[in-house]
Amino acid sequence: MYIGGRQDLAALDQFTIEQVGLPGAVLMENAGSAIVSAVLSSYHDLDARILVLAGNGNNGGDGFVATRKLCDHGYNVELCLLPKEETLKGDALTHFLVYKNRGLPYSTMATMDKDKLQSKINCATIIIDAMIGSGMQGIIKDPFRSVIEMVNESTAYVLAVDIPSGLEADTGLVTELAIKADRTVTFVMPKKGFFLQDGPMYIGEWEIADISVPYQLAEKSTQSLPRLITNGDVYAQLPKRPSNSHKGTFGHGIVIGGSSSYVEAPIYSAKAAFHSGIGLVTLAVPEENYTISASQLPEALYIKLSNKEDHISPASLSDISFSTYKAIAIGPGLSRFKHGGKILEILFSKCQDQPIIIDADGLFYLKDYLHLVKEYKGPVIITPHPGEMAALLECSVEEIESNRLEVAKQFAKEHGVYVLLKGHRSIVEVPDGNTWVNPHGHDALARGGSGDVLTGLILSFICQHASPEQALVCATFLHARAAEVKAKKLSHYSVTPNAIIEGIPEILNDMR
Numbered sequence: 001m002y003i004g005g006r007q008d009l010a011a012l013d014q015f016t017i018e019q020v021g022l023p024g025a026v027l028m029e030n031a032g033s034a035i036v037s038a039v040l041s042s043y044h045d046l047d048a049r050i051l052v053l054a055g056n057g058n059n060g061g062d063g064f065v066a067t068r069k070l071c072d073h074g075y076n077v078e079l080c081l082l083p084k085e086e087t088l089k090g091d092a093l094t095h096f097l098v099y100k101n102r103g104l105p106y107s108t109m110a111t112m113d114k115d116k117l118q119s120k121i122n123c124a125t126i127i128i129d130a131m132i133g134s135g136m137q138g139i140i141k142d143p144f145r146s147v148i149e150m151v152n153e154s155t156a157y158v159l160a161v162d163i164p165s166g167l168e169a170d171t172g173l174v175t176e177l178a179i180k181a182d183r184t185v186t187f188v189m190p191k192k193g194f195f196l197q198d199g200p201m202y203i204g205e206w207e208i209a210d211i212s213v214p215y216q217l218a219e220k221s222t223q224s225l226p227r228l229i230t231n232g233d234v235y236a237q238l239p240k241r242p243s244n245s246h247k248g249t250f251g252h253g254i255v256i257g258g259s260s261s262y263v264e265a266p267i268y269s270a271k272a273a274f275h276s277g278i279g280l281v282t283l284a285v286p287e288e289n290y291t292i293s294a295s296q297l298p299e300a301l302y303i304k305l306s307n308k309e310d311h312i313s314p315a316s317l318s319d320i321s322f323s324t325y326k327a328i329a330i331g332p333g334l335s336r337f338k339h340g341g342k343i344l345e346i347l348f349s350k351c352q353d354q355p356i357i358i359d360a361d362g363l364f365y366l367k368d369y370l371h372l373v374k375e376y377k378g379p380v381i382i383t384p385h386p387g388e389m390a391a392l393l394e395c396s397v398e399e400i401e402s403n404r405l406e407v408a409k410q411f412a413k414e415h416g417v418y419v420l421l422k423g424h425r426s427i428v429e430v431p432d433g434n435t436w437v438n439p440h441g442h443d444a445l446a447r448g449g450s451g452d453v454l455t456g457l458i459l460s461f462i463c464q465h466a467s468p469e470q471a472l473v474c475a476t477f478l479h480a481r482a483a484e485v486k487a488k489k490l491s492h493y494s495v496t497p498n499a500i501i502e503g504i505p506e507i508l509n510d511m512r
Contacts, residue, residue, distance in 0.1 A: 032065020
């Protein structure tokens with residue numbers, strides 16, 4: 001499933017109208033019908049008071065159609081036109097005239113005072129937001145501004161047409177205010193802004209409606225668009241489990257990390273790898289961490305690395321036979337210390353072409369060793385959160401968050417690495433240009449150790465012969481879904497890294 005921005009959607013509309021020959025007024029009729037279907041599927045009470053707030057663009061036109069059809073179904077629905085009638089044009093004007101010629105009732109802001117509109121909004125059971133569509137940019141002005149404030153203060157159920165008014169389709173930015181929808185019915189494809197910045201907090205539940213844009217005929221024009229990770233994508237890309245397998249079939253991975261302050265981090269990674277199907281895991285940890293690590297995870301193999309103060313001695317990596325391992329993960333619990341970057345230097349010199357996953361404090365040292373990434377013959381995967389990405393690029397977190405898709409794409413392209421940019425909606429960027437966006441995320445993941453779990457999942461899937469792209473797609477999706485499932489059972493407050501790990505088998509079972 002692709003996701004697009006304003007220009008992408010405009011191009012698809014143009015393709016449908018000019019190449020297929022389907023008039024814009026027909027698309028608008030279909031869009032309005034989709035809104036009606038959403039209401040019919042959820043609200044059977046014809047006495048429910050429905051208020052449709054319409055602007056003067058195509059979004060408003062969708063609202064005119066929806067109001068007309070809801071009237072035909074016998075609903076108690078009222079249309080309120082925010083701009084003056086004379087500002088209507090094009091397909092929106094066509095459908096407004098159809099509505100008006102039917103003799104159906106409507107009101108305009110020009111004919112009522114603010115208190116009367118406030119009363120209508122307060123009395124509504126359902127408000128349909130058809131004010132401003134996906135073309136919105138910049139600051140919202142009156143009359144829309146004051147109406148949005150009223151709607152957000154009301155107790156009505158809010159259904160947004162295509163996109164909540166005030167939310168930018170490309171960036172997910174809310175400049176000052178936007179409709180906080182309970183549900184969004186969007187057309188053709190989800191908007192990029194649904195998954196960026198403020199977007200997830202404003203769209204509520206969302207669904208895609210078919211309005212007869214021939215998506216499959218236009219796919220060639222969407223190949224460069226980001227894709228939304230779906231259950232189907234993960235099911236198709238999960239490593240297969242042949243019945244005649246043995247432990248070697250599912251690979252042997254190594255996790256390098258740990259320090260006196262972060263004993264648990266590499267253990268979380270290894271546990272997650274075991275819970276997602278890896279054959280063998282070796283933990284290379286400081287010697288002083290061995291006893292507690294082995295007691296918590298006896299199924300792992302261990303390499304005791306010499307300590308220097310409270311951290312791994314970089315030189316101790318020289319004795320590891322890296323050719324033994326299908327993939328290497330470095331960073332969980334590593335800690336920061338003088339000359340810590342030597343660990344990356346030794347790692348890249350000792351490995352041949354196995355995938356290397358760099359996370360946590362491994363990323364702290366990476367900025368000074370990016371030249372090694374370019375020279376390395378195998379794939380390199382980095383998993384930064386916005387703060388770590390900002391440190392790599394020497395910019396602010398705000399700059400990262402305001403342009404997540406482009407930041408990940410440019411870094412992957414420039415350095416030839418696979419990027420998993422973590423966040424409320426994580427982004428997977430592949431060096432060849434493929435982009436994936438995870439539609440799942442949860443506040444339960446906002447705690448120490450959850451990133452270590454994700455690293456273990458990536459390691460596991462690569463060791464089971466998934467490509468780096470497949471491993472990242474599957475890992476980020478399963479990680480977020482496991483947190484969601486556990487949060488429902490335990491509460492948002494109570495999900496630990498171990499709970500996320502325990503949720504992994506539940507999600508994998510659902511994939512069968």
